[in-house]
Amino acid sequence: MSERKKNLFNAAFVLIVFALTIYSVFAGKDLGDIAETITEAEPVYLLLGMGCVVLFIWGESKILHYMFGTLGIRTKRRTCFMYSCVGFFFSCITPSAGGGQPAQILYMRKNMIPVPVATVVLMIVTITYKLVLVAVGCFLVLFCRGTMDRYMWEVLPVFYLGLGLNVVCCTAMLILVFHTSLARNIVMKLLDLLGGFRVFRRLAAKKERLTLTMDHYGDTAAYLKQHKRVLVNVLLLTFMQRIALFFVTFFVYRSFGLHGTAMWRIVLLQASISVSVDMLPLPGGMGISEHLFLTIFDPIFYGDFLLPGMVLSRGIAYYVQLFFSAAVTAGAHFMFKRRGSRTKCT
Helix, strand or coil, rough: CHHEEEEEEEHHHHHHHHHHHHHHHHHCCCCCHHHHHHHCCCCHHHHHHHHHHHHHHHHHHHHHHHHHCCCCCCCHHHHHHHHHHHHHHHHHHHHCCCHHHHHHHHHHCCCCCCHHHHHHHHHHHHHHHHHHHHHHHHHHHHHHHHHHHHHHHHHHHHHHHHHHHHHHHHHHHHHHHHCHHHHHHHHHHHCCCCCCCCCCCCHHHHHHHHHHHHHHHHHHHHHHHHHHHHHHHHHHHHHHHHHHHHHHHHHHHHCCCCCCCHHHHHHHHHHHHHHHHCCCCCCHHHHHHHHHHHHHCCCCCHHHHHHHHHHHHHHHHHHHHHHHHHHHHHHHHHHHHHHHHHHCCC
């Protein structure tokens, strides 16, 4: 599939999922009442929620800037912020957030950052990103059974599925990093087996491509052995970055003047939604995130505040993130295009 066709397919897929989400959430609802309730929200708290989104994006840029520094690569903070926006924009519009890192590598390469270096850095970002979600999910299971039974009973199968997929993903990535030869042997034997059933065409080319990917994991392992403290620091930064985004729902809750539910409980419940949907093949968890919110937060955003609360929380955490990162990505695209035109002229 050509790049243009792939982009058109992703755009069409996002629009279809968005339309289905809007229909399933708002069918039969009085949109006028919802809009009126939203206007009652305190703007200061909504601005704080938007600030959390910017802090979330900035958090990754801080991690990128820090890691490039450990590799002796000098980058500007605003350039790393641009990389973060590019990643989050393409993650928001592609299934399972699969388009974010390839787009980041492309823009990093335009700034003369070697692809192997960019790949290692982004792999560590991915591993820590998933590890934080797994840690939050395990914390809920081990120490918050009462909260789960009270608020998440109806959605526990989805939560456990999401947690399980994240655990499998993290385990696979850690094996690839720290036991590269074992992972290589397993994957090669699996390819040979599938090749015997003629599942894959051009098996040799796929093996070669896979070998290159494995080499990147080997480079990641070598980096972590030389920079052991880096992983701990990145984990701490990633934890704060993720928590910042989960606080959006708390600020939306407070914007309606609601009380009675502790801040930590709202943040953890919002985190449970992220754990549930992170690995699902939907752009930004669209559709399932909205329905999980309406189920989990029903006792918290009581009365007429539930649907407006979902609109604001999801609107700030996902759609503000999407449009903000899209604007920065568009600016970066035109900047590189203009730079390319000047290079050709000279």
